[in-house]
Amino acid sequence: xxxxxxxxxxxxxxxxxxxxxxxxxxxxxxxxxxxxxxxxxxxxxxxxxxxxxxxxxxxxxxxxxxxxxxxxxxxxxxxxxxxxxxxxxxxxxxxxxxxxxxxxxxxxxxxxxxxxxxxxxxxxxxxxxxxxxxxxxxxxxxxxxxxxxxxxxxxxxxxxxxxxxxxxxxxxxxxxxxxxxxxxxxxxxxxxxxxxxxxxxxxxxxxxxxxxxxxxxxxxxxxxxxxxxxxxxxxxxxxxxxxxxxxxxxxxxxxxxxxxxxxxxxxxxxxxxxxxxxxxxxxxxxxxxxxxxxxxxxxxxxxxxxxxxxxxxx
Amino acid sequence: xxxxxxxxxxxxxxxxxxxxxxxxxxxxxxxxxxxxxxxxxxxxxxxxxxxxxxxxxxxxxxxxxxxxxxxxxxxxxxxxxxxxxxxxxxxxxxxxxxxxxxxxxxxxxxxxxxxxxxxxxxxxxxxxxxxxxxxxxxxxxxxxxxxxxxxxxxxxxxxxxxxxxxxxxxxxxxxxxxxxxxxxxxxxxxxxxxxxxxxxxxxxxxxxxxxxxxxxxxxxxxxxxxxxxxxxxxxxxxxxxxxxxxxxxxxxxxxxxxxxxxxxxxxxxxxxxxxxxxxxxxxxxxxxxxxxxxxxxxxxxxxxxxxxxxxxxxxxxxxxxxxxxxxxxxxxxxxxxxxxxxxxxxxx
Numbered sequence: 232x233x234x235x236x237x238x239x240x241x242x243x244x245x246x247x248x249x250x251x252x253x254x255x256x257x258x259x260x261x262x263x264x265x266x267x268x269x270x271x272x273x274x275x276x277x278x279x280x281x282x283x284x285x286x287x288x289x290x291x292x293x294x295x296x297x298x299x300x301x302x303x304x305x306x307x308x309x310x311x312x313x314x315x316x317x318x319x320x321x322x323x324x325x326x327x328x329x330x331x332x333x334x335x336x337x338x339x340x341x342x343x344x345x346x347x348x349x350x351x352x353x354x355x356x357x358x359x360x361x362x363x364x365x366x367x368x369x370x371x372x373x374x375x376x377x378x379x380x381x382x383x384x385x386x387x388x389x390x391x392x393x394x395x396x397x398x399x400x401x402x403x404x405x406x407x408x409x410x411x412x413x414x415x416x417x418x419x420x421x422x423x424x425x426x427x428x429x430x431x432x433x434x435x436x437x438x439x440x441x442x443x444x445x446x447x448x449x450x451x452x453x454x455x456x457x458x459x460x461x462x463x464x465x466x467x468x469x470x471x472x473x474x475x476x477x478x479x480x481x482x483x484x485x486x487x488x489x490x491x492x493x494x495x496x497x498x499x500x501x502x503x504x505x506x507x508x509x510x511x512x513x514x515x516x517x518x519x520x521x522x523x524x525x526x527x528x529x530x531x532x533x534x535x536x537x538x539x540x541x542x543x544x545x
Numbered sequence: 546x547x548x549x550x551x552x553x554x555x556x557x558x559x560x561x562x563x564x565x566x567x568x569x570x571x572x573x574x575x576x577x578x579x580x581x582x583x584x585x586x587x588x589x590x591x592x593x594x595x596x597x598x599x600x601x602x603x604x605x606x607x608x609x610x611x612x613x614x615x616x617x618x619x620x621x622x623x624x625x626x627x628x629x630x631x632x633x634x635x636x637x638x639x640x641x642x643x644x645x646x647x648x649x650x651x652x653x654x655x656x657x658x659x660x661x662x663x664x665x666x667x668x669x670x671x672x673x674x675x676x677x678x679x680x681x682x683x684x685x686x687x688x689x690x691x692x693x694x695x696x697x698x699x700x701x702x703x704x705x706x707x708x709x710x711x712x713x714x715x716x717x718x719x720x721x722x723x724x725x726x727x728x729x730x731x732x733x734x735x736x737x738x739x740x741x742x743x744x745x746x747x748x749x750x751x752x753x754x755x756x757x758x759x760x761x762x763x764x765x766x767x768x769x770x771x772x773x774x775x776x777x778x779x780x781x782x783x784x785x786x787x788x789x790x791x792x793x794x795x796x797x798x799x800x801x802x803x804x805x806x807x808x809x810x811x812x813x814x815x816x817x818x819x820x821x822x823x824x825x826x827x828x829x830x831x832x833x834x835x836x837x838x839x840x841x842x843x844x845x846x847x848x849x850x851x852x853x854x855x856x857x858x859x860x861x862x863x864x865x866x867x868x869x870x871x872x873x874x875x876x877x878x879x880x881x882x883x884x885x886x887x888x889x890x891x892x893x
Binding site: 390401402406424425428486 | 568569570603604605607608609610635636637639640641659661662664667668840844848863864865866867868869871872874875878
């Protein structure tokens, strides 16, 4: 059994997501790609036509017109547009997977909390940020075996893969990611930093996760926990690679007072699958993968719920 | 923007770029003492914050000894004619910190991005201008872009509302001709003031500042005793003396600035903190690496048994930019692995 879906927003993210669904999803049936420009003016809609996917060119009106075809929408527009669309999706009883920074629904990271968020009856879920998708699983993996007092992530992204949305709202990235590190990752306090690097050829997306834990923490246990979660992430994001296993920094390695804590540093590289976007754009890839992973969990749960007698009726 | 009759505005960053030299460990009391000495010396501007700007206090860059709030509360009462500046790097700090700093007495905010990434700073300029303050734009690692590109990015900042734009030689990698090419183009094409920020890694801190002034820059950065990241910035008391000798009219008092350096700052600084133009910082300038990487690189070199210069050369080849301090550990660990592998191969 499958869940029928539409993508709203045929930009880079929406187009990459389309290819991912068509390439590998067994439980998501893509019914329609919806934009606001005529097909000949939209590369994304043209790509959908080429793949034999129906399109809509009237934005939210196309959603309304065809709402009986699908149960789930991927929002790949912008935060302000999603804020306008969300009440309409709600009215039409469409499950919304929000890839924008609007964050109307709860922050959702597939391997950490998607099952729980979906099961709790939310019908609008947010994908945090690309950096959040890359790093929150690590914070969570450390926190489940050694309570994380403070977690900090840095994301290095190729300048070429940071679009105008990210650039004009860079604070939104750091604020949202930090909040996700706390709410989903489980750190008592979170901080996020983003750096854009213009080097040519473009760098792969790199992330560093620092977690501050008590010096008594069992580092081997942390490494096992991180390995486990990385393997889970890789099932959604094949290019997700731990490049530095949690390495210990103690008082001698830093220029500030660490008290009774140590710092565990984990580094991650994300290579995109290269369906639509080049492999260096792992930051975009991890978002579309997270959205698909979340939708697949919705599909799983709706199968179970159907057996139990209906979804979304509570 | 220069005050009174002065031809040049001098911005003292002892309590900001200087924070790199002390691993961001100045106490609020120490900052207050330095600020009082700068006020007494009639310094034009004193900049205060974590070395990487507000919000920079972190594992990646080092936690500061106190919060930005505590530093500003200590310093603001000491400054009257000397203007209080704060630094903000979009991607590290946010507009919330700009509001906080303005509420606590900041008179101006300087907003810094990598030289090719000015378009991440619009919100921050708008915020500073909305609050009615002076905003300066700083284009970091300006040696990494051609003059025409530096100009394009400077024009973006001008469009966002900047009152001045700086060519930042964050790696201390520029030769005087590099400075002249960039500053003169900006002076010709912009309607706002142009500034220059030196690091002394190639021994050109004062010389490059002079070159910038000759091309029309009117605002120049420095630190007392040449504190600052890497081998330090242009040495402020030297700047005051040299500019005076060169016939520029500057506000700060020469003796007062010297006294601030020698009597107030120097007693606060440990021997291993005072920047000098040693081999490692020379390599920063030669390889074109962000100056604040120096102390992090030394620590990583020691941990992994690698010559810091080798790490810096590798980072230079990778074209790392400011903010990527975490890659230092990555490179050191990789070089150590490669070294061990080569040694093992040599044993066969």
